[in-house]
Amino acid sequence: MNDAAPRLAALAETLLGDPLPVRIRAWDGSEAGPLGGPVLVLNNRRALRRILWKPGELGLARAWVAGDLTADGDLFELLDRVGGLLWERDRDPVPAAAEHRGPAALLRDPRARAAVRSLVGLARPWTKPAPPPEEAPRRGGARHTKVSDRRAVSHHYDVGNTFYERVLGPSMVYSCAYWTPGGSLEDAQRDKLDLVCRKLALRPGDRLLDVGCGWGSMALHAAREYGVRVTGITLSREQAAYARKRVAEEGLADLVEIRVQDYRDVKDGPYDAISSIGMAEHVGAERYRTYARSLYGLLRPGGRLLNHQIARRPEPDEESYRIDAFIDAYVFPDGELSPLGTTVGELERAGFEVRDVEALREHYALTLRAWVARLEEHWAEAVRLTSPGRARVWRLYMAASALAFEHNRLGVNQVLAVRTGTRSASGMALRAREWPQ
Structure with missing residues (x-):
């Protein structure tokens, strides 16, 4: 029956x-x-x-x-x-x-x-099913150490660069794009990178540190379009190898250096500007002050930080906040989201002057829907390049995340902050949104 x-x-x-x-x-x-x-x-x-x-x-x-x-x-x-x-x-x-x-x-x-x-x-027989094998292994010990962060980054990013090409497209940018009506994903990602460069007021010869540089897209754009010297750092060896190849192919090796390095190990400041795009979500609440102070210490007086970061809505009782179980097990092990106010407060405690905050929530929903469409278009190849389980993880998490942004359960913000001295930083626009051209 x-x-x-x-x-x-x-x-x-x-x-x-x-x-x-x-x-x-x-x-x-x-x-x-x-x-x-x-x-x-x-x-x-x-x-x-x-x-x-x-x-x-x-x-x-x-x-x-x-x-x-x-x-x-x-x-x-x-x-x-x-x-x-x-x-x-x-x-x-x-x-x-x-x-x-x-x-x-x-x-x-x-x-x-x-x-x-x-x-x-x-449901018989009543036996507990083992988790699917793509679930991140849980290990004891402190979270967000250099070792545990490297392991978490490897779980998410070291799944094959070709797989990411199929999902992200030629830009290889894995963060919220900046859309205009009728524009393509490539247009929107280029416009986002340029928005970051303009907010940072980059000039030829400036030194830029790109924290969590991914596959090198921000570093390449800043060097090619603005003539700056870029140091890009990532914990993913696969990302670093891919980025170095792109740098060499574009003939920008004299301007761009890609390192496999933790932000806590960067000691060659001062830099004129720092971009951190979609990286701070991996830092963890207990390490965020270390992150903010590290970046503050790497900037010259008057230097700018552009911190592009996903935010969650505040909880009525913040102690009740729980890390998303699915995301922690299958997508970003040890990833943590904070409310925007918490992020701004930590940057200020580190010494930064926050000059501007721009919310891009709707832009991330559009970006995620574009990535889902690309994954579905290349589904058979994505399964072959990774595994059926990993491809299902990506489809589920990106589609669910798009809805979370659409329903205002998640947001994403660009926070522009400056290491100011006793006097106002030179070159700051009197009107926050009048970015230098």
Whole structure:
């Protein structure tokens, strides 16, 4: 009898207290739920076991990464509907401790307990599934040491430069672009790099430190278009090798040096300007003051910092903030997001004068949707270059992140800060947005 989907739908609605927001298709081919939209497909009973053993976001993500759970139809619409349930219910519809004791043990409502028991019966055999192999291994010890940061960066970035070419496009810029109506991804990334250069007021002969230089795009743009001498640093050896190759091909080796180096080990200041684009998310809250003070100490008086960083919304009780379980396990191990106010405060405590903040939230949603489209266009090759699980991780995290920016759960900001002395820094525009041309 093919009735798994109707049974799942009825039991889920008992637990949620609301109708299912999406149609579901079960492993026996049965379907239930609203018509005319995307379909959440449970390809086997293991998908249900994963969700029950780890209720909330991580269980769903593990089922997706393993291929136990898939989507039929618009992934963005499906995630928007399912994600709404998670966010409206503090992202964990069943207490997380259920992972250890079984979900039914912590549910007090008799109807809910009965529903969970029925779900457990549908999910048989009741064994805990192992996480998909792409999950980052967790090790003991302090976070955000030089060793742990290098390991975390390697997990995310050292998956093959060709894979990143397919997702990011020719610009090889892995951060929020700066869009104009009708422009392409390449146009938007070029405009973002130029915006950073203009905010930093770069002049020929200036020394620029590009922290977290990635595949070298910012360093190349600044050297080629503004004639500055650039030192780019990254913890990824694959990124560094790729960037050095690009530098040599463009004949800019006399202006650009790429190093595999931690920001805490840079000792050859002072620099006229520092760009840090999409790197500070890896620093960690307990190390952020060290980061800010290190960059402050590397600038000459009057030197500028452009800090481009993702921000989360403040929590009513900041001690309740939790690192996103899926992102930590599969995407950016040890990555942490802070509210914008916290970032600005830390920069000021380090001695910086914050001169301007520009929010680019909507721009990142457009960027992520463009990356998802490129990944889907090159799907077969992306799977071949990495693995099915890793490709699924990327598709899920980029699509979910796009929605997070669209719904104002995440933001991204460019903060321009200056190391000022006792007098105002020379060359600063009297009007903040009148960047030097």
